[in-house]
Amino acid sequence: MVKYTIQRIVLAIITAFIVLTMTYFLMYLLPYSKPIGTDNARIAYYLSQAAKGYVWYYSTPQKNGLELLECLTTSDGMTTYYFYRVPAHVQYFKWLTNVFTKWEWGTSVQIQANADAMAIIASRIGTTIKINIWPVIISVPMGIALGVWAALKKNKLTDHIISTVIMIFISVPSFIVITFLLLVFVYNTGWLPARWPTQMQIQSDPSMAVKGYIIPVMALSFGSICGYCRFTRAELTEVMSSDFLLLARTKGLTKRQTIVRHAMKNAMVPILPSILAEVIGLLGGSMILEQIYSIPGVGRLYVTAINMKDYNVLMADMSLYTTIGLLSGVFLDLSYGFIDPRIRMGAKK
């Protein structure tokens, strides 16, 4: 067990590393955003980039295969600069050393000039976590309860209603759900705000702080509730048709006793790891919701960074997402082992 754990974690770290390297090189392929302005201003910009290690400059043209960015002369004609882009591998190693020795992920250029990229992300993660934790708290008990109910009343009217509603909410894409929520609660009745309330609005009307949570939490919970419900229902029906429950009934336990004491535990086995994975996935945030509702969270930062082509922040953000994704995969696998004794013992299913 321990050996398996270590194996998985090491594998995940290696995968993360490879993925980040590939991402970095792919980002390097994107065109270098050249500054605009007078010659002197551009020279100053390039020199500052050179100080950070992204650009090399020489006074004569080099012929060793470097990519020439620009050749500029100062306005007094005294010095001529040839600016070359630092080759990919050199930049990559510099980035790696920066990250691992100084935890410096580069500075943002467009989003918040000269702010450290990790600091920007750290300032937004708080909001994302605050919003994402409520759907987990709400949807896990509700989803499981609904799933159990539907499984117990299988093929009766309750089951059909719940299954239909789940089917609808799972199929409909999230942004449509958000749009309809906005239409009904904000624009037709005006109860809730259309955007995440800013500090000033909260000061003038403290109830806005609570009202602002309602739509995001609802939008995120619907999907989670339906997922858990469907999963629980499927698992519980499968467990309920197994032999050991029949044995328990013939031995004399009531239906309620068999379900509570035996069936539920078996059915919960696949669900708990997915809850765990979702909690880890909290950190990622939902890009669409944050974009539509203007929440200053990590997801929106990602979209803004792409649109404004702020590569440092983008790289830091992508590393975060990759790590989260792989971590949750590892946790998922490991927790299966912890919860299900059959896997722990290595039995064949």
Place this chain on the structure above:
Amino acid sequence: MAKNFHYLDSTGKPHDIVIEDNDLNLVATDRRISDEKLKSKPTTFFKDALRRFAKNKSSVAGAIILGIILLVSFILPSLSPYPVDVDRAYEKKLLPKLFDTGTGWWDGTTMMNDITCDFDWEKYDEDGTYSGLPADVLERDIVGGQKSIEYTKVGDVKVDTYSQYGRGGSLRLWTFDSATDYVAELKSPSPIIYDMSMFDYQVDFTVPAFSATALGEKGQWAFVIKDSVSYDGEHYYETVLRDYSTEDGDFSIDLQIYESEIASYTSPYFLFRVKSSSTANENMLLSKFALSYGANANNMLVDTNTLIDDANAIMGNQAWKTNAGQLNIYQADIVRCNFRFDSYQNHYGDRNWPLSSTEIRNYIKKGYYEATEEDLTTLLNLGSSMKSSDIAAFKAKMVYKGEGEAKSPIRLEYDDFAITKKSAGGKTVVEFSATVSFYRYLGYDAMPKFLFGTDDYGNAIVTKTFSGLRVSLLLGIITSAVCFIFGLIWGSISGYFGGWVDIAMERFCEILGGLPWIVLMTIAIIKFGQSPVVFAMALCLTGWMGTASITRTQFYRFKDREYILAARTLGAKDTRLIFRHILPNAVGTIITSSVLMIPSVIFSESTIAYLGLGLQGMNSLGVILADNQQFITTYPALIVFPSVIMALMMISFNLFGNGLRDAFNPSLKGAEQ
């Protein structure tokens, strides 16, 4: 002949049995008995699956709805008379219309509430009747005409900003002693706008408890304007103080504001100077206030800043004080109205429109009027020597003929068909204008009805949604097909051979799967542009892994069965085993997974479009939804219809996929439910 059978039983005793010939009776000697055909029909895997599928009612419903939507989306855009990609400038944002105007629901009209009304104050003053049209709305756009407008009562609605439709109000000026506020009441209604480039203002105000007579003759006090150029973000305006006067305690300032050539500005302000009689101070500044205004003079603000040199000046303790900077016109009366707005009349109704001679020639050619083409040519050829008699002669010939009354765009009954002769740059230009029925002008025979309205580009929402759906579906199907084929091959190799090949391919899949797909998408889009090919490629890059892993699982299930072993023993090659034995068993699950890939591709593409990186140039569902998101408050129909169609499609795809999955699941073979 007799046969003798001798045997020993279990205890060892010998027995003898003798069988004679006549012990044996042959029966049914007249018939041949051979194997009979099975009474029940043989069934194949697919037929069995189809039967199971058909029993599941919700899947059948899903399949039918899906089929209908697919059929409509492939046929409908081709049937539409206008191409969907072209903007139609005059038909933007029409409301949905199914029933005739006036029924109140789904008839192209909407209630507009609390619209400022261009109230007829004079009529109201005369006899108390309420009349006037809402601002910027023509009477023909109102369902039911003027009679159906509901007005708010005069005096009920007051605004604190300047409005050209309002009246009255006051400039509030405060004093130190808050118990005695001096209210300067504006006497004139709206300022008189003579023409668009000059605004003449007359600001009259009274200060009831304080009269100018106390100040003495004009000459003892004055209004002065300083820093006369102001800027509203677009134009520079210069304010000129034409005159000021006082009469019976009322102060009056005449201003003229016009667009200026001077391109540097500050904020103009007025000074009210009084000569002190108690001190020798000549120009003692008592009050300073500013007037500023927006582009069409709809906001007149009074900013006051007091600079008090001597608080105990002429007015004793009554000095003028500000109230935190800006003071608006305070509590002016406006009237608002509720009415039902007919968007179809607004877009297609009769309006006065300039026409070109080519258009008139076209209409004449179609035979709508008595005039002939030669008449028109003669008129045009007259050039600068055209006289009003020639014009009148031509106009006299413009009467309806034949089908003209029903079909002609020019509505002659309004009697304003005008021909004017202008000379521009040395040439004589003849201009025509008339009231046209606009839908006939655009080429329709009758006023068109758009079932769900049009969007911001002028295309009908129904057509646009279905053509967008077509694009999305094509993208989904192509991506699915490519992923399916590639994943199938990869999974078969990986699953069949096992061992090191399998492990290596697995690791590769894991690494590639570790790259978040949104990362790949965005990098591909930024680097290669936003064409559909890039999208398809980026989606295919990671989409095949699902199929590959399912194929691999299926292969592992079937690889060790006995019949495979038997076939291999008989000498079957690897390819034969894969394609003839394993794959047909595995194909059910694989098909289900690839069918379910289509909605997830459509969903991914919509998500990307919502984030702002959608397809350029081609409209897909995601692009349509993202474009219409901005109209959610004003025209919710624009986003409701595509959303409903998309939701319906995803739901039916899921139902269909679930049904397929249950149908192809071999463990359910023979199961009752």
